[in-house]
Amino acid sequence: MHKILLVEDDEVIRQQVKKMLEQWGYEVVLVEDFMEVLSIFVKVEPHLVLMDIGLPLFNGYHWCQEIRKVSKVPIMFLSSRDQAMDIVMAINMGGDDFVTKPFDQNVLLAKIQGLLRRSYEFGKDQNLLEYMGVILNLKAMDLVYQGEVVSLTKNEFQILQVLFDHAGNIVSREDLMKELWNSDFFIDDNTLSVNVARLRKKLEAVGLKDFIETKKGVGYGLRHDG
Numbered sequence: 297m298h299k300i301l302l303v304e305d306d307e308v309i310r311q312q313v314k315k316m317l318e319q320w321g322y323e324v325v326l327v328e329d330f331m332e333v334l335s336i337f338v339k340v341e342p343h344l345v346l347m348d349i350g351l352p353l354f355n356g357y358h359w360c361q362e363i364r365k366v367s368k369v370p371i372m373f374l375s376s377r378d379q380a381m382d383i384v385m386a387i388n389m390g391g392d393d394f395v396t397k398p399f400d401q402n403v404l405l406a407k408i409q410g411l412l413r414r415s416y417e418f419g420k421d422q423n424l425l426e427y428m429g430v431i432l433n434l435k436a437m438d439l440v441y442q443g444e445v446v447s448l449t450k451n452e453f454q455i456l457q458v459l460f461d462h463a464g465n466i467v468s469r470e471d472l473m474k475e476l477w478n479s480d481f482f483i484d485d486n487t488l489s490v491n492v493a494r495l496r497k498k499l500e501a502v503g504l505k506d507f508i509e510t511k512k513g514v515g516y517g518l519r520h521d522g
Contacts, residue, residue, distance in 0.1 A: 301342035
C-alpha cells in the first residue's frame with residue numbers, strides 16, 4: 297500500500313482528499329503541525345507528498361525545498377494559484393506535478409497514480425534516520441538539521457549511524473570500535489576520540505551542542521532531552 301502525506305490546511309479539502317484516496321486503497325497521513333512538516337515527513341516515510349502552497353507560517357515552496365535536501369520522494373503541489381509563474385516556481389523548487397484548485401477528484405487520482413507509477417518502477421528510495429529533528433541521510437552520508445546540511449567524513453558518518461541505530465542507549469567505546477571495524481572502517485581508541493571531538497564541533501556549528509553525550513568510563517550516546 298502506498299502512503300501519502302497530505303500537507304493541506306483547508307479542513308474541507310483535507311477530508312475530501314483523504315476519503316477519496318482511502319477509498320482507492322492508499323494510506324493517508326495528515327499534517328497537523330505546520331511547523332514540523334519535515335520531521336513528520338521523515339517519520340512517516342511517505343511514497344508521495346501532496347503539498348498546498350498557501351500554508352500557515354512557511355509556504356509549500358519552503359517545505360518542498362527542505363524535503364528535497366533529504367529525499368527525492370515525488371511531491372505534487374495543490375494550489376488555487378494558477379498563474380504560469382506559480383507552476384514554474386513549483387517545478388523549480390523541486391515539485392513533480394501541479395494540480396489547480398478546485399480540481400476534479402478523478403483528475404487528481406489519475407495524476408497521483410501516474411506519478412507513483414513513474415516514481416516506483418525501480419523501487420522505493422528512502423534512506424533516512426531521524427532523532428529529535430536531526431536527520432541522518434544514509435545515501436548522501438550527511439546530516440541535516442533545521443535546513444543546514446552537515447558534511448561528514450566516512451568515520452564521522454559511521455559513528456553517527458551506530459549512535460542513531462542505538463538512540464536512547466549508551467554505546468561503549470569498545471562496541472563502537474568493533475562496529476566500525478566490522479564495517480571496514482579501521483579505528484583505534486585515539487582515532488575514535490579525535491573523530492568524536494571533530495564531529496561535536498561540526499554539530500555545534502549548526503546549533504547541536506551536546507547532541508552526543510559522553511558517559512565517563514563507558515561510551516557515547518545521543519542526548520535524551522530536547
